[in-house]
Amino acid sequence: MTIKIGIVGAGAFGSIHLTGFSKNPSCQLVAIASRTEKHAKAASEKFQVPKVYAGNDSWKKMIDNEKLDVVSICTPNYLHAPIISKAIEKNCHILCEKPIAISREELRQIESELASKDLIFFTSFNKRYNPIFKLIKGTLDEGILGKITLVRYYFSHYGPYKSWEALSEEKWFFDSEKAGGGVLLDLGVHCIDILRYLIGEYDKVNGINFKTSCIQMEDEDNCNVLFQFKNDVPGLISVSWCNEPSETIDIFGTKGFIKVNLSGRNSPSFGPKSLKRNKLIKDLLKFKPASESAQNKLIDHFINCILTKKQESPNFSDGKKAVEFVLEAYSFKK
Ligand SMILES: NC(=O)c1ccc[n+]([C@@H]2O[C@H](COP(=O)([O-])OP(=O)(O)OC[C@H]3O[C@@H](n4cnc5c(N)ncnc54)[C@H](OP(=O)(O)O)[C@@H]3O)[C@@H](O)[C@H]2O)c1
Known part of the structure; x- marks a missing residue:
């Protein structure tokens, strides 16, 4: 089975996700969406990703137009929750960079959207692979x-x-x-x-x-x-x-x-x-x-969970607990 991957965000960590997916034999990089065309094109050339979407709405267009199995999210934090919601709507499995959201409302929204779907969600807690x-x-x-x-x-x-x-x-x-x-x-x-x-x-x-x-x-x-x-x-x-x-x-x-x-x-x-x-x-x-990149190991684990239809950690709940911890700490700032 070939798993079709779409990446959002062609920045520093986007490249790290692209490396991990390109090394996994079950994956096919299908499309990349990023804000600046120059950055999206550079990543597409380096990793031979056939389709490029650019602009602020590039991720919406990519998820709507392409037949993706996975959406991998490497954008600024405020975009994580809206991109997750769009990916869930289109029944895509999700790998999201940390923090997976920036508010409790976003966490509640994602949780309720995920509840009705059978999707694999991984929070990109790569340190666990050390x-x-x-x-x-x-x-x-x-x-x-x-x-x-x-x-x-x-x-x-x-x-x-x-x-x-x-x-x-x-x-x-x-x-x-x-x-x-x-x-x-x-x-x-x-x-x-x-x-x-x-x-x-x-x-x-x-x-x-x-x-x-x-x-x-x-x-x-x-x-x-x-x-x-x-x-x-x-x-x-x-x-x-x-x-x-x-x-x-x-x-x-x-x-x-x-x-x-x-x-x-x-x-x-x-x-x-x-x-x-x-x-x-x-x-x-x-x-x-270890010499092998923790992010590559995380991506291999994520793909294996999709292939075996098993949700394991670091999952949505792990991402949520970590964000809640920080929001609880921030409540002391007021
Ligand atoms: N797991 C880890 O250890 C780890 C380590 C570092 C970062 N991260 C996480 O990775 C995420 C990205 O960080 P980064 O260091 O890669 O930042 P970055 O280099 O600034 O990359 C962010 C990318 O998102 C793109 N972007 C911005 N708005 C967009 C939009 N509306 N649609 C599509 N793409 C958009 C940017 O495009 P432009 O270049 O055109 O602005 C940029 O290419 C963050 O959530 C960060 O916390 C995780």
Whole structure:
């Protein structure tokens, strides 16, 4: 079976989706829609996509005119929900970049539209495909650290247009209407998704503090969120667009702790020293970052779910929980 793919958004992440779909033998790239014709054409030439749609309404025309099995969404955040709705209307499976929506109304709308259809929906939480998280989860599930007492996730880089080359000249990441928020909506959704996978469901957000310090924008470019998991574990997510690229996770339990540098540049640290004898801790210490792109793995998983008609994670509910977490945190700004 050949799965016909239409991509919306020919920017930085559009190229990454195009790479993933072009490598999957079950996929056929059929069309690309993007705002600026020059960008859409460049992507179509690079990835040999036969049909090109350009302009603000390009995605509507592409979804109406083409017979697509999948719509893959890589646009500014404010367009995710309308494009999802259009794709659902046309019975297309959906891969949507994070955050999948920017308001609770949008989430409710998508949820009700999906309920009556048998479509596969994937939220593009590519970090889940970093095998280190499976190793960390194994350590936690085996109780090696005892009962978990505290979790911290720190994630920073220099932001869009510096740490990676977001393409659109609109500079939409710094426009509240188009982005829906700041660094917390951009990076925090990844952090809460991974922590939900490792620790369990979150219960409530306790508060945030934030600052706009390095970027000319309305929303935050530095932010800390304090929250609580349902199993009473206190959590902290700290994200920044103004600092050295760095990503670490610290997990403390009644029997020990691990601190993992997720870029794999340094070995994890842990304590007490006796944990070194544990097989799972040894595996964590030996870990080397995978060479294969996490996004390609996510796309292969998504396509496999379509072929086997099985919805797996990261699904709509995962995307929704992450956005709700950020919106709950933002409610403390008022
Ligand atoms: N999963 C991850 O780790 C990850 C990492 C980075 C980004 N993302 C997500 O990916 C999405 C895109 O980010 P990006 O970095 O790729 O941004 P980008 O480089 O600015 O790309 C956005 C693209 O959307 C196009 N676009 C804008 N309005 C449109 C419209 N009305 N119709 C069709 N296309 C339109 C833009 O066209 P023009 O170029 O003509 O303006 C641009 O090509 C965001 O939601 C972001 O959060 C995810």
